[in-house]
Amino acid sequence: MSKKVTEVVTELAQPIIEQLGLELVDVEYVKEGKDWFLRVFIDNESGIDLEQCAAVSERLSEILDEKDPIENLYFLDVSSPGAERPLKKEQDFLKAIGKQVNIKTYEPIQDEKKFEGKLISYSSEEVQLELTIKTRKKMITIPTQKIASARLAVTFF
CATH class of the missing domain: 3.30.300.70 (RimP-like superfamily, N-terminal)
Structure with a gap:
């Protein structure tokens, strides 16, 4: 086949x-x-x-x-894909802007392969995430071709 x-x-x-x-x-x-x-x-x-x-x-x-x-x-x-819905298509990423997401990459970016943060922007070339590390906020840009998987993150307050 x-x-x-x-x-x-x-x-x-x-x-x-x-x-x-x-x-x-x-x-x-x-x-x-x-x-x-x-x-x-x-x-x-x-x-x-x-x-x-x-x-x-x-x-x-x-x-x-x-x-x-x-x-x-x-x-x-x-x-249903559940609360941690996968983000696969461009439309999935666009709907998720402003929401918490989990992204895993094929190779390390700044020594990390797993990221959780607020999706700030999406383009066909890259995504921007706002990460919160303790009390500090940090922006990271991830090239879309390096994304192995992405999904919505469930957050508890």
Whole structure:
């Protein structure tokens, strides 16, 4: 198969999810122990409920059975991305400006690979974070191509 499972599933899931007025956040295809899991994360402005997950799961299951793009047996799991939603697309980062985020990088920047701070700005080249170290605030710029993963951070006050 020339395309990755996640790419094929994204193409199949996108129209179903949009038809239901929802947003496709991410698709994961992972092996845990001896089992494979196909996870589809959906969201919308007001959050996701069980009925919406069930509707997507049912429709996506039908198409996956019909097209049969996955060789292995797998478990399909459709859910909300939760409070620590991943930031993958440009739109995700733009919506997160002003919010607390966690970013991991492929290589160290100023001797660190993990950052938590307020997302100040985003462009296709770089993100700017405001870090709080004890009582001091510090700005850091991270090139987007060095970002391994990014997600919203849950903060407790």
